[in-house]
Amino acid sequence: MTIPQPDLVVLDMAGTTIDEGLAVYRVLEETVTAHGGTPSAADIARWHGSAKHEALRALLTPPGGTPLTDEALAPVVADFRARLTAAYAAQPPRALPGVPEALAELRAAGIKVALNTGFDRDVVDSLLSALGWQGDAVADAVVCGSDVPAGRPAPFMIFAAMERTGVKDVRRVLVAGDTPRDLEAGTNSGAAFVVGVLSGASDAAELGAHRHTHLLPSVAALPALLGLRDARTVAA
The missing domain is CATH 1.10.150 (DNA polymerase; domain 1)
Structure with missing residues (x-):
């Protein structure tokens, strides 16, 4: 089943959009x-x-x-x-399979994409540079833990992403990540959709124990969840 398209998708980095081998x-x-x-x-x-x-x-x-x-x-x-x-x-990090293509599909559909992470800005800048993701190459905003008063499970990085992308209604936001803290931050923000992905640090049992709206194998499945491609690729 597809869901209404959000105005903004806020995605964690390591384990969610980027494979850095933990x-x-x-x-x-x-x-x-x-x-x-x-x-x-x-x-x-x-x-x-x-x-x-x-x-x-x-x-x-x-x-x-x-x-x-x-x-x-x-x-x-x-x-x-x-x-x-x-x-x-x-061991240079790399994009998780299908993620750059998925982010491009989201943005082509008019959905803003923001990355958020517990890393500080210096680490993030070097990481994005190594991936060729500088500027607005793959995202409309990047928010770091050092940018806000408190990191996850506080929702402040999500609110900062909304501010930087001009999105005013948290009910039009989807948050996705691979850890319980990602889900907790999404829930605390009031985001309409809180999605756990199984591409990183946590498995379905761990993520499933926390409030969420969907569990997906990867961010690569988001376009299908949003009706932008064949929904048969989406895990329930």
């Missing part, structure tokens, strides 16, 4: 460990989809302890950024 979570664990933390796999998983400076601060705060100040956190964030840049140089 390097960001390996690097997150490495950075926390290098700075004295002892994160478990479950600890890292709880921060999937988050703003990375928020994740680093939380993962380096012992139970009942005092969170790092911004000044103390700054070199940790710089270390994370350097490690992630090196990881991406060693």
Whole structure:
């Protein structure tokens, strides 16, 4: 079944539109460990989809302890950024299959496309440059976790995407991502459609436990969901 076309589609980056081999979570664990933390796999998983400076601060705060100040956190964030840049140089990220074509179809139909991510602007700029996605090549706006007061599950990146694309009605917005935090942010924003995609960090069982309107194998299936191509390619 197709759904009404939204005015804006807001998409996560790593794991949703971009395949970066889950390097960001390996690097997150490495950075926390290098700075004295002892994160478990479950600890890292709880921060999937988050703003990375928020994740680093939380993962380096012992139970009942005092969170790092911004000044103390700054070199940790710089270390994370350097490690992630090196990881991406060693294994360059690439667009997930069918995603560039899907984004082009959405935009050709008059639907605005925004990317949002927990990465800060420096990481995003280098990532988009490596993909050839600078400017308005594939999206009408790009919003980073460092652009807003709080990252997911707060809805502020979605609201910033609406502001930057001139979309005023959140009931005309579709949000999609591969983590529970993506779904929580979409729900918190009041978006009409909150779509989990199975191309990244979370499986159907994990995403299905959180409020959503649809689960899809990939962003590549969005044009079919919106009636822009054969709907038989859409998973229920």
